[in-house]
Amino acid sequence: MRTKFGLLLVFLAFVSSAQALEAGSPPPLAPEEEQAKAAHLSAQVLTYYHYKKVPLDDALSEKIMNRYIELLDPERFFFLQSDIDQFMTNRDKIDDAIFSDDLSIPFAIFNVYEQRYVERLTYARELLKTGFDFSKNEEFTLIRDKEPWPKTTAESQDLWRKRVKNDWLRLKLAGTPEATIRETLGKRYGNSLARAYKYKSDDVFQTFMTAYTNSIEPHTDYLGVAAASDFDISMKLSLVGIGAVLQERDEYTTIRELVPGGPAQLSGQLAVGDRIVGVAQGKDGTLVDVVGTRVNEVVKLIRGEKDTVVRLDILPSDAGLDGKHRLVTLVRDNISLDKQAAKKSVQIVKDGDISRKIGVISLPTFYEDFDARRRGDKDYRSASRDVAKLLAELEKEKVDGVVIDLRNNGGGSLPQAIELTGFFVGKGPVLQQRNGDGEIRVNGNKRATALWTGPLAVLINRGSASASEIFAAAIQDYGRGVIIGEPSFGKGTVQTVVDLDEEARNPKPEFGELKMTVAQFFRINGGTTQLRGVTPDIVLPGFSDEEKLGESSYDNALPWLQIKPANYKPLGDIKTVLPELQSRHDARAKTDKDFKDLVEDVNELDDLRNKRIISLNETERRAERERQVNRLKAREAADGKGSVSQADLVFQEDGLQANERSLSADIASEKALKDAKDVLLDETVHILSDAADLTKVKSAKNN
Incomplete structure (x- = not known):
């Protein structure tokens, strides 16, 4: 029965998600009463007690509007210019609205954002049916934060056509077969679409309040109840839970890591890659299906008071969708981070x-x-x-x-x-x-x-x-x-x-x-x-x-x-020995191969960052990729081993996003980076060794 029931929950979750995608735009979100009160109260505190006293007036209102739009659509991929023009008619009304406990303006903007988001991602999925001609000489603007907003739907669709074409080309250059490219991108855009239906009013309010507080000064922030709790955890390096690091992968909350000594690891019943499909409170609580639920909400269900019981319905990592589930009972405890x-x-x-x-x-x-x-x-x-x-x-x-x-x-x-x-x-x-x-x-x-x-x-x-x-x-x-x-x-x-x-x-x-x-x-x-x-x-x-x-x-x-x-x-x-420290460092930098490779990678990465526009011509892109591959092969031939660095992750890209690789591949990549030689720390250690030597010499001379 458990296998059938578990499969039914999974099936219903995916059907529900699919139906939502077919239903058009998500239902409009509306502000809650306590959010309006929190905004009003925040305005009073910020106006009178902030280091940089900035009144909430028409001038700040316009800054909040600009920043809010920027937070929603930083690369200008979703809104049209006509949307922006409409929003800006209210640019000087946000201050009065906050003092009147009225948050209808930011919520109305967010509802338009969701609508545009669904339209753009739906169009992106449609493009996968036909494919692309990579012999054309087209270009795609990678960094669009200073670009104009698309004026028409047709202009926006052409922008998205180039964006999807670039996603496709990246996978193609990595050797991915066409059928797999369609499947990968279809899942990517489908998952993005599904996220649009998971937004809640708290998300809108948090984004709006971030726009408000950051408009005063960069390091002033609003922390909702959940964010405040996370901040507290980060400061004391402890929480009460089961000791598992969770990650959202294809609608499942997946165990990415087990904290040594935590209830999850000590139980011996959980493993990396296991999927949590249900959570229940106490020994007799009803299992709540969490397939398709955002990982932060699953975390809320799993955390609780010390010495209390939480039960997890687990779909093992090596089981298919119709595999046998496992019910795991854990007692929450203090977890040291x-x-x-x-x-x-x-x-x-x-x-x-x-x-x-x-x-x-x-x-x-x-x-x-x-x-x-x-x-x-x-x-x-x-x-x-x-x-x-x-x-x-x-x-x-x-x-x-x-x-x-x-x-x-x-x-x-x-x-x-x-x-x-x-x-x-x-x-x-x-x-x-x-x-x-x-x-x-x-x-x-x-x-x-x-x-x-x-x-x-x-x-x-x-x-x-x-x-x-x-x-x-x-x-x-x-x-x-x-x-x-x-x-x-x-x-x-x-x-x-x-x-x-x-x-x-x-x-x-x-x-x-x-x-x-x-x-x-x-x-x-x-x-x-x-x-x-x-x-x-x-x-x-x-x-x-x-x-x-x-x-x-x-x-x-x-x-x-x-x-x-x-x-x-x-x-x-220290200034008395700095010239000699610098001289010894410069001498090592010229001869140390690892350090020279690091400098080369840094320069290469800077060049890549400066490219705001990228070609969509396969021949040009393949030539650039081969240049990078040959550069790394030459390095490997010189020292008889491969190189692992932050830059290599860019140069050897596979076109996949983090959650699209297998969990084992992600973990292996992290381990490789962790185990890689820390060139900067090694050089720092050498510099300090030099300083110890020079200090002893100086001390001996003084004596």
Whole structure:
């Protein structure tokens, strides 16, 4: 019976989805009462308490309108110019509407968006029936954010014809047979269409509020109830659940990873690739069919209170649609998200007859369990506590230097950045804060002595932001260590979280939260990381796109400013050894094959990014592909092995999207990247080894 019942659920889900697609546009979405109240309350808080006091008036209303349209259709593939003209008749009315608890304008725009979305994707599927002539000399504009909106339906259809033609050609160049191309693209566009029928009013409201908050300043955000919960989880690195990473694949919520030590892994009943088709609460709860349900909604059903029961109806990874289901009962527990926690490793650097041990601490985020700390929990989780333990371990291993790897660390807890800085500089100021009234306060730590006084390097890239920049800037200003990598993000603002339900004295979570900018921070030398970021002492190449990533990419970022320096005393002068460090790095860069390959990949990727227009002629595209393949083959022949890098994923593309590859292929690709040589970290370790050598030489001379 279970097999038949399970198959029936799957069948009904797909029939329901197919019927929806045949039914035309999705039903219109409408705002809910609490959303209108949340928008009004947000406007009051933002108007009076934001660092950059911007009144909600006609001028801001127009900015919100432009940003909202941009969020919905950033590459201008869906709306027509006539749609935009109609929307803009209300560009100066959003402010009055918010204060009147009226959200009809953004919802009306979204309903048009959904209609256009369905029209465009339906047309894309129709194009697959006939195929394309790739001998024609046509071009497709890849980056359309500055292109004009299509004026007519015919113009829009021609744009989509070229888009689908490019999708087809990418697969063809990868050697995919024509029948498989039709099947792959048919499924891709069909899945996209199905998503249009899953939107809810919360999605519209979240998008609109993002347009509003980001129109004031880039780092002010609205967090709905679900988003606020996710933010809390990311800060404390723990949640209550079953310990499974889930992914949506072809209408199924699929297990992508089992967290070691979690209920799912310990049960021995679940495996990567298993599909969750039903969820039930408690030992006797009714199974709820979740086939075709968005993965975030399935996650909500699976998470819950500690020590409570959740039951999962599982279609095993190796079973077909009519395969035998398995009912799994799990007890929810605390899950530690250790992947985002600080980790250490030790690398050996050989310099002639001398070997040096360099400790590396990777810190993905400045996390802190605020609630546990407020409760007085002595064992609360935080970045500084974890790093302190790792530093003690590295000292026992007698390392000669320590690298703090902050690449792609987007920030987090400000107190954690201050505390972490104290581990390397001891007592003293770390940053200066200026609030909206212009008052300046110096923040520092009271740690009497540093935990690590030996050679230090901080590795950053364009993804290092906020708290990462505070730490790197303080280390640089104190002359305590060498900063290596790419210029950082350039986020020099401080945010606080405002609970709108607390503001409204609302007993239950309905209105969400505001992550609102309340201050700007400055370096202790008087400068700021705002807009310009932290400039490394030794610059390394990277794959970041500076035009799209970083504070300078925002059109309304706060300006760079300077104030008086704080009262601090430098602890060292790294500048005295920088010329020699740079010279040794340059010499390695000229001879190290891996580093030379990295530079080549970075340059190649930059060239690809600069191509806004691409040919749809098969002969031209095939010649370009063969050039890339021959380049990588030549590299492989030179060192006797293949190369795995971020750039290779572009150069060796198969035309597939991430969820179109098999799960095993995705996981294998991730593992290959994880296991690939980290050229930038290796060079950073060598630079720090050089710094340790030069510091010893300098110290010997002084003595």
